[in-house]
Amino acid sequence: MLSRYPSTRNMPPIRRILVANRGEIALRVIRTAQEMGIETVAVYSDADRTALHVRRASRAVHLGGNKPSESYLDIEKVVAAARATGCDALHPGYGFLSENEDAAQACIDAGIEFLGPNPKAILLMGDKVEARKIAMQAGVPLVPGLQEDVDEAHLVQAAKQVGYPVMLKAAAGGGGKGIRIVREEKELLEAFHMARAEAKGAFGDDRVYLEKFVTRPRHVEIQIMADKHGGVVFYGERECSVQRRHQKLVEESPCAALTPEVRAQMGKAACDLARAVNYVGAGTVEFLLSEGKFYFLEMNTRLQVEHPVTEMRFGVDLVREQIRIGAGERVSPVAEPRGHSIEVRVNAEDPDTYFPSLGRITRLNLPGGPGVRLDSALYRGLEVTPYYDSMLAKLVVHGENREQAIARCERALRELRIVGVSTSLPVALRTLQSDEFRSGDYDTGILERLDRKPPAARRELAMLAAAATRFLFAERAGARAAESTATGRDAAPRWATLGRIERLRRSAP
């Protein structure tokens, strides 16, 4: 039924895609595939039987288990599902198998198009030390430091050469784990031993490298897209400096600190790196930007969480591009970007303590109106479990300029209501309202400096509102109690009664 109206021009030979993921990114892929007249096959764990990605796909295959290792991370099961359902391609999304070279290889072996780069490119870019080597060879600027595993003998001299403060990083690390900053020579040796031990413990690999600690760095990344014919394009940059524990919270494009010249240099560097590893598909090259200079950080060989920021500015569907490229087509011409985009990630967590928040979504109000996009697999009744990532939704806005985009994002944040779990929404709102963010002159330390307390006037109002709702509830419970006394039945305890009234009200036809 879905393929009733296939495109008549040059239709790719991809007819059915296995979506090897869950949550909003699985839904993201399903949406575009559906729009292209391509069937999708969802896979699911026990916990995800009624998840939205299962309900919206054309077909669904049960993998079993709740733990990712029993389901979404099990290469054998996933590839078997793809073969059993006659899929000709597999989209890994982000996370799970997206940067797993074995998964890419298993697809190739099964004759299924892996919608991502070749296994070699995944492997090379996944190793920090290798990635730095290749970047250096490709002429991509690096943070001054050692590209090799450091040993104790050369450590002190190397650090002096690079200049303090320096950073020690686990070669196999990621997500900020295993990083130590050393400000003086006397701290160096002890920090080095601890970094090695930590790296060993966390990644089973004790290689550590050393580099200059960049002051007031901004995290800026380039979105690239490469085809199988050597074509590589880039879609501008994304500024991702609003992060904590190296987890991004707010992303925007363009970056307020980037000049057209530096942007062009960064874009060229990213494309050069992609060419150096015969890259195919969507990828992101991350840089540190500091005092007008940029340094290669790492390459993510997949579609990023924050890709909609780019899509809204460039009027492009990056998942569609991935599928087209997987089918052997060439990269599309890149349109002129328009306006400004901001993305806010909405996580299930306590906004004060950052603790994860679990529970059932009992109410949901989604934002709407001009320039607002919501990517999420949320639905009323969803049980937020401890098995998976805590990201519930991505709110993305677009405006004619940065000021308008910020105002629009604030407006949409106020409209978005999630009841049943706590979310990071208030932290995002506070960020958008901070002078530092509004000035555009911020760096990766912005969230640490953020005052997360609501302003006094709002706190006062909240206390008044809380008292007033309790008054109304008590009044209604009283009326109800009087009524049941009158009808001869026992009055239930007031809270129980009130709950019941509300429930009856709600379920009225």
Add this chain to the structure above:
Amino acid sequence: MLSRYPSTRNMPPIRRILVANRGEIALRVIRTAQEMGIETVAVYSDADRTALHVRRASRAVHLGGNKPSESYLDIEKVVAAARATGCDALHPGYGFLSENEDAAQACIDAGIEFLGPNPKAILLMGDKVEARKIAMQAGVPLVPGLQEDVDEAHLVQAAKQVGYPVMLKAAAGGGGKGIRIVREEKELLEAFHMARAEAKGAFGDDRVYLEKFVTRPRHVEIQIMADKHGGVVFYGERECSVQRRHQKLVEESPCAALTPEVRAQMGKAACDLARAVNYVGAGTVEFLLSEGKFYFLEMNTRLQVEHPVTEMRFGVDLVREQIRIGAGERVSPVAEPRGHSIEVRVNAEDPDTYFPSLGRITRLNLPGGPGVRLDSALYRGLEVTPYYDSMLAKLVVHGENREQAIARCERALRELRIVGVSTSLPVALRTLQSDEFRSGDYDTGILERLDRKPPAARRELAMLAAAATRFLFAERAGARAAESTATGRDAAPRWATLGRIERLRRSAP
């Protein structure tokens, strides 16, 4: 609090706007005002105490009553509310007071900026005969016919001159009321007398005019924007031929049948007409398009329901432009349009009979993902009453081209779920899937020709699904009955019990 970060450049002197409307258009205005740091004052009838426009505005004023005449149409009450709350502007939305010259005049008299044209322009364009006269003087093409009230003496000759079939229209009419088509001379006189009588009855004004009946007409309209300094621009066209009883259901832009040359001519004609009446603000000039020629139909002196179609293609916020212009600023430069947009109106009505459907919204799933915008004042728990217009929401999508936009719109239509009332969604889906719509070669008769029956394969599936859900319900009710028997309580009738189980499930924390 909202104006904590006013724009530093050239901030308009509008600080607070009274929104003289309800539903999605009131919310639309509130959203943009909030993004501009401008306060809003909502007004509401008794039925609308908890409506979304009341909850989202900065302030709210109760007008009383449920009938429009007691609230949203009461100029005195509305203007008094604006004065009492210190508003410096009033936005009329569409419908209600938006094309009421007395409302515009009352605002001027109260020193409040009416965000629309001057009363004279409203009056002139509101009278079909006057509007045709002015259009003719401004060189705007008209359907051949008489611009004056026709009298019996000249009728037969005029009809012959214009050529059959001809149309008789009430001068004061609108929305398709009071229109008669005459195919032969012998029907002419009787039709004329009936048209006069109908016009008198419906509008209290029996003037009727005569014009050529255009074959296979498309309804195409031009969005214009004019400032107080004589600047007039246009934002391309909207194709609105998917309509029944002259109520639009699906709109798109660009129009598949318009060449760049004809588009430029239509745009110029619309701007010339606006200049001829010293037009200020947003307006729409409607044309019939037939066989490459276009004819003036009427001018709507307000923001149209379907304005988001234009906003998505041009990356513009038309409400923001209205407010800027009201504050004395000049029209902005018009950006190059991008891609293709489609809007679907979602009405509360039975899709088979087109009867209105009333009730409480019990469940709501909103569409999301790339290129999707939803403008609506819907919320779970909303009571759809008979007092107001039946439009519940507008779904607007944008894609890189027409084919992609249609596919995206289909996808989003499937995601949008409204439970509690019937809606026109299935009719819109059937339209988008029809060969006639897909070909782009359609006219205002498309809906009459539409086969509204779901395909056989879907009907089969629906029967299977219905049987399966009844099986599951019966099974669960049986389990529940067994359980209550076991615990010694009486088993409630099975349907009642099941309802209760669901209710308890739903209200669990």
Add this chain to the structure above:
Amino acid sequence: MKYITKLGGEEREFTIERHGDGLRARCGETVYALDLALVGDGATFSLLVDGRSYDVVADVQREQVLLQMLGERFVVHVEDERERAAHAVAGHKQGGKRELRASMPGIVVDVKVEQGSEVAEGQTLVVLEAMKMQNPLTAETAGKVTRVLCKKGEAVAAGALLLELE
């Protein structure tokens, strides 16, 4: 259990039973493997038919199932075999008594019949106004008006009994 489903003029009979973790449905020669799961909100279902996935909203009101799926809306009448048997008996007893009820809340703007009127199938009986539109309520089959329970100008709730016919 056997279910007789009706949609428009069509009728299908399905036999549904538990089978392993899921359900098995039979319709004539065709057998479907079903997996039907209730989603958290109580009226949404995830239905897998031979591995194909459908997101279904089902409002089950006794024998009438109001479905939303595939972007469509279906009103399916479903009887199980016991209900069908019960109705066959009841049909004999009740004779042809029928009711005309308001399909929506509104104002009665016209009552076109009176007690004792003979009406033809499709004939307009009452005109209701709601949402600025006039809606004629017509006779489903030919018959005779036995009681008139509404009058012109009266406001009525949805489902209100307007006429009785036989």
Add this chain to the structure above:
Amino acid sequence: MKYITKLGGEEREFTIERHGDGLRARCGETVYALDLALVGDGATFSLLVDGRSYDVVADVQREQVLLQMLGERFVVHVEDERERAAHAVAGHKQGGKRELRASMPGIVVDVKVEQGSEVAEGQTLVVLEAMKMQNPLTAETAGKVTRVLCKKGEAVAAGALLLELE
């Protein structure tokens, strides 16, 4: 009725009563005219304070009111005057008995105390893992552990009683 509200370290007392069609709230010298209406879904409120409009989601769990408004989230503790009086009495009787409960479902990865341990304010008592993160649960005030009700490796539900202290 008098309400004592607490948010963070702040405390405000409001006297609320019916006044015409709406409510009147007093806090010290300040008087507010309120209009509070429950929205259809049962936990959303439209609150007008002197004509200013606020869209409020309120989850009232006895004396704790979890609010969403103005894009913020507030956990406000609200006692009415009768509850305050009752608590004053209960406080004397109960002594200092306290409980440590799981703030979320998860796995107990470490229990840092045993029965009889003396603990200082802020000391980590139990470490819970959920959503790939380890979360230390700490002592709100100094005291002594009287009972340990969880053990390392155990999966616990949200709200599960982990320790008792006094």
